[in-house]
Every structure is written in structure tokens, then in C-alpha cells.
Amino acid sequence: MAANTRTFATHPEATENQLLTLRRAREQWLGADDPVSRLHRRMATTLSLELLLAIFADELSRIVPHGQLTYRHRIGNQEFVYSTGLGGNHRCDYQLTLEGTCYGSLTLTRRRRFAEEELEAIEFLLSVLICPLRNACQYTAVEQAALTDSLTGIPNKRALDMALSRDCSIGDRHGDTCTLILCDLDHFKTINDTHGHVIGDHILQEVAEALRAATREGDGIFRFGGEEFAVLLPHTDFESARDVANRIRDEISNISVSCGQQQVRVTSSAGVATRRRGERPQEWVARADDALYRAKAAGRNCTRIAHALDIDETVS
Template sequence: MKKKIANLAVVNNKTYEATRATNLQHYDISSALQTTLNFHELITIFCEKIHLMIPHDGMVYCNPQFNLEFKKGMNTRHSCSYKLTIEDLPLGELRLMRRQRFGNEELKLLEALLCCLIYPLRNATMYQQALQMAQTDPLTKTKNRTAFNEAIAREFKLANRNSKHLSLIFVDIDHFKSINDNHGHECGDIALASVANLIKDSIRGSDILFRYGGEEFVILLSETSLDDAEDIAERIRLVIYNHTLAYGMQTLNMSVSLGVSSLRGNDSIGSFIKRADRAMYLAKANGRNQVKRAQ
């Protein structure tokens, strides 16, 4: 039987210090939690440190803000769950599980010990928020070029290590300069944001969209073959082509040119990117509003 989820609201310094002095006299939980800003490491350290005081067979931590969920140990009949917050800042939810029901005294102790986790989780949350801001394009709310460089390096290694497909789609808005010249840069900004939203609505949850620069976007598709990536690119092209953008008393019809490439055995990251980029420019050279696959 699960204990009803409890909310830990504001935990002030006085409460934190009192809890620390009373309950952690012989334990180094607090200092151990100051060694990392990684959510997984924080929760792992906390659960390991409290295990002798509050034995448990498994744990689950989820944080929807950062799309995080990780588990360790076994799912069991009994559990206790806590939504962790401080000053209206959500810090995720922690659930501990074991075969026997948690006693009232154990729950009181756990709730006191959780005070030591609050501040490290807050620091980790603020750090991750800062990272997200640094890797987000403010206009289109997509990931930026810096984020792309990190993501493709990671996915390139994973695809080669596991012999998995990896594909890229380069997207360029056709005649974008004329939109700025004829309607102004505010209209151009609206067009960029609109195209970004249409692409987001057209791709899968596992695909990642980046603003590569100017009016150019790139989509990273893990475990996706060239044929499947081409199908997704064609879907994007049609969605944008069939969309009418309203600006003031005027309407604009836009189109995009797309280039698609898939990772090959002898590829470097550079050759992989260049092949998709060349395919996109070929689409533009051949009349725009079309998809070209890399040869």
C-alpha cells in the first residue's frame, strides 16, 4: 500500500541546520551531496547514505522539467513517495520501495533526511536551467548550434559503437531574404519561429531540432535510416508548404528546401554534416521546395 504523496515546501536554513545536527550526527550525507550537480549522482548518493537507517529495495526519481526518470533496484509492493519543492521551485519526485511497509518512525526520519537533499537538488536544478538557456535559441525556442555540436558528437559515438542508423536533415527557408526585405525583420522573425514550430510538430519525440544559423535548421534523427529520414523530410516540406502565415493584413506562403544524409561506415562528423548540407543546396539549386538525399 502506497503512502500518499507528501509535499516538501519551503525548507529554511534554520530547519536545515537543526535537522542536520539532530539526525546526521554520525553521517556525512550533507557533505557527500555537495560533490556533484548531477541529478542521478545526487539521488544515488542520498539513497546509499540512508540505506542503513531506512532499508529499501529500490528507488525511482523523476523530474519532468528535464525529462528525467531513472530507477534502481526492484519494484515492490510497498513504497513512499515525496514531491520535492522549495520556494515554489519543483525539484522532482523520489519514491522508495521495499517488501515491508515503512513504519511511522522511519517515515519521520526519512522526511527529516530529505531536508539535506533539498538544497543540492535546488543547486542542480538551477545549474541545469542555466545550461538549457545557454543552449537554446531565444527566438525559435529550439536548441542552438552549440547544443548541436555536443549532441552530434554524442550520437555519432553511440551510432558507431552500437552499429545503429543515424541521419540528418538540413532545412533552409526558401527566399527568406525577400521576406525580410519586403516585409521587415519583425515578419522575418515571426516566419522563423513559425517554421520552427511547424517542424517540431512534424518530427518524432526522439528527433532533435536545432537552429543551425540564420534561416537554416538541422534535425538529428537517431536510429533512423536514410529512407525513413527522407519520409520525415517530405512530411516537413508539405506541412510548411501548405501553411499560410498571416502578418498584419498580408498573408505569406513559405517553402523550404531539405537535404538528407545517413551515417556511413567511413564517415567523420564533418563528412556526415557536409553531405546533408550539400544535398540541401542541391535542392535549392534544382528549384527549391523539395527534398534531396545525399549521394
């Protein structure tokens, strides 16, 4: 069956006029200094949620003076909070929703009441913000997923590699002390072989909770791979890190998972290494891993420390 085809010819002059119109519109858009155009242009330059909110806060402050802007949104397993300025007695709260999905809450506070005209302006600018905000939230979620272990919900090895590089850079610039703990579950393969991977996975999830319980909010916890976990302790020397490692092992030893009529328990071994100035991430990890290997060789369920000057200390 023959098909009907049509050829549409575009007159060269018409194409040239369209291009000229587009060029003029672009120039007007780039040159426009009204709040909406300026906000659109600035927000189109980033997918960073923090930078996007900083841009919005800056543009909003030119129109509606406010004391404090606070944004909250849970993305994956993490609570994202952005706040700038100082608060006041009067506030207005907004739930930022697009197509039935909530992308966080935003609160503005200041010392004097917001006028109706100001509230209208805020709501209009929020309507300009919502689509870029959705894009930034989705980008953050994808970025977070790439750095999160799907089983335990804690950062993965890729996130650890980034954190090690960051802490090495900070340590070399400012001389900050940072200590790495590598923690490995003892005889975990036997648990998997005897009780199955469902029980093994449950134990790994419980270990992640134990790490959270044994560390501070500013410490970094990571699943290094398999049954091995890592903990980064900023501003912590080896003596304090040794106490943390033992606290972690105590928390892990308290884990008990029901398997029929049996309670499955697990112990762990730990290796601790405080970073030397100028040490590269892989060298730092290698010293912590060597300390962990010595803990395993010593009978497991213990901690071994690699001192900064290669002096080994045994800790049961």
C-alpha cells in the same frame, strides 16, 4: 579627518591551535560513517542532477528500504525524470521546496506500508538533500540555456555539435546507422524584408513546432542558424530519412501566419546524408549541406539525398 585604525595581533600559539582543531575536525568529518555525514560528503562531489539523485537513492535505501524512487522536475523547456527500482502499492509523495521555489517532486513506493519512524527519516534526509538539489537544478538550467535557442526553445548549434560528435563515436563503436537532415526555409529573407522580423520570428517558432510534430521522441531537432534547422535521426537509413524530410517539408508548408489581411506561408528545402563509418562530424555536415545546396539549385521546395557511396538521388 583622521581615521581610527586598530591592529589586531594574533598570538602564534592561538593560530596553531585553531589549525590543529580544524585538522582534527576535518579528519573526523572524513572518517564519520553516520548516514548524514556520508550523504553530505557524497553529494558535495557533484552538480550532476542525475548523479546527485542516484547518491541520495543509494543512501536512503540503506536506512529506509523502498521499491522505487521517482523524481520529476521541469527545468526550462524540458521535463527531467529520474527513476530507479520497481514500484509497489504503498507510496509517499513529497514536493521539494526551498525558500518558496519548488525543485521538483519525489515519490517513494514499495509493497508494504511506511512506518512513522521511516517517514521521519525520509523527511530528515530530504532536508539534507534540498540545498544540493537546488544547486544541481540551477546548474542544469544554466547548462540547458547554453544549449537552447532562445527564440524557438529547441537545441542550438552548440548542442548539435555535441550530438554529432556523440553519434559519430557511437556509430564507429557499434556500427549504428544515423542520418542528418538539414532543412532551410525558402526565400525567408524576403519574408523578413516584406513583413518584418516579428512575423519572421513567429514563423521560426512555428517551424520548430512543425519539426516536433514530424519527428519521433528520440530524434534530435536543432536550430542550425538563421532559418536553417537540423534533424538527427538515429537508427535510420537514407530511405526512411527521405520520408521524414518530406514529412517535415509538408508540415512547414502548412504553416500560415496572419499579417494584416494577408496569410504568410513558407516552403523549405532539405538535404539528407547518412553517415559513413569513420566520417568526422564536419564531413558529415558538409555532405548534407551539399545536398541542401542542390535542392536550392533545383528550384527549392524539394529534397536531395547524398548517398553513402556519393550516389545522388533527386526527390521532389
